[in-house]
Amino acid sequence: HFMLKEIHDQPQALQDTFAGRVDFETRQVNLEVSPEILSRAERIHLVACGTSWHAGLVGKFLIESLVRLPVEVDYGSEYRYRDPIVDSRVLVVGISQSGETADTLSAMEAARQKGASLLSVCNVPGSQATRISDGVIYTHAGPEIGVASTKAFTTQLVALFLLAQALRQARGQKVEGEDLGALAHLPQAVTEVLALEPALEEMARRYARAEDFLYLGRGINYPIALEGALKLKEISYIHAEGYPAGEMKHGPIALIDDELPVVALATGDRVAFEKVLSNIQEVKARDGIVLALTDRPAEELEHVADEVIPVPRIHPSLQPVVNVIPLQLLAYFIGVRRGADVDQPRNLAKSVTVE
Structure with missing residues (x-):
């Protein structure tokens, strides 16, 4: 089955998510996102559906604990209909494996109209989510064929961990060496499991x-x-x-x-x-x-x-x-x-x- 193969792809997929983005020596995180977007955010809204929404819930823990910024997590299908409190100080992050999830895209568009900055955490280059965003964190999980998401989910978790560290960096907070160093051990830990x-x-x-x-x-x-x-x-x-x-x-x-x-x-x-x-x-x-x-x-x-x-x-x-x-x-x-x-x-x- 593709699903079993994709579960076994995870050590490499996780490695690919942080490869080239983390300098373990200088403790720098380099995402393809302008530091200015990260430094001016006062609140963060994570929008997603299904498994990606669960990644968002983990992302809230990561960002609130590491960066001390308030984070809301919402379903794309709920967010757009509740007139969320959004202005230019809000950073909205759409999380979508395909970058084509209709409810998540609509939520992102609604936030853009209210002046928010948009980021997407996505696995498919050139997808709709990436085209409407100010910045993209690609998960680099490789194609996922199985309908039930596995490696797309765990790579989203790593992408959100990197986002939390990049937010710290952009805001002049200290990035802890042990936080970043733990990434290097992650593929081996997953192999053990x-x-x-x-x-x-x-x-x-x-x-x-x-x-x-x-x-x-x-x-x-x-x-x-x-x-x-x-x-x-x-x-x-x-x-x-x-x-x-x-x-x-x-x-x-x-x-x-x-x-x-x-x-x-x-x-x-x-x-x-x-x-x-x-x-x-x-x-x-x-x-x-x-x-x-x-x-x-x-x-x-x-x-x-x-x-x-x-x-x-x-x-x-x-x-x-x-x-x-x-x-x-x-x-x-x-x-x-x-x-x-x-x-x-x-x-x-x-x-x-x-x-």
């Missing part, structure tokens, strides 16, 4: 008959929970929901029984880990099935989780890139197991060019 493939294929066999799935994440992992759930529903047709881990007790906990697999993203600092661990214990107390993804020693979770998915720890800003890979593989193998056409799922199109 891809080695989990046989274990994930085996796991898929055990849970392919589930009717529902719940994905839980906290902080920067919440968008990854959403993305994991979207991948599963797109290619296996299993109803799946992503939720902030701390919100579980405000509703979804009612759904938990011995038939519900819960994928819990347990990476991050000790506080975040302890919180998700307590969510895992709440699920187990109600006989739920827990698949825990963690960057900690497996023994910290083996006593509570049914399955432990170990991932390498990397810089917190890049951890989402590593964490989503096993979720892509799990969705892929469950889809294959259920006999679905994973490259061409029913009712879906690669580029949604209608409104």
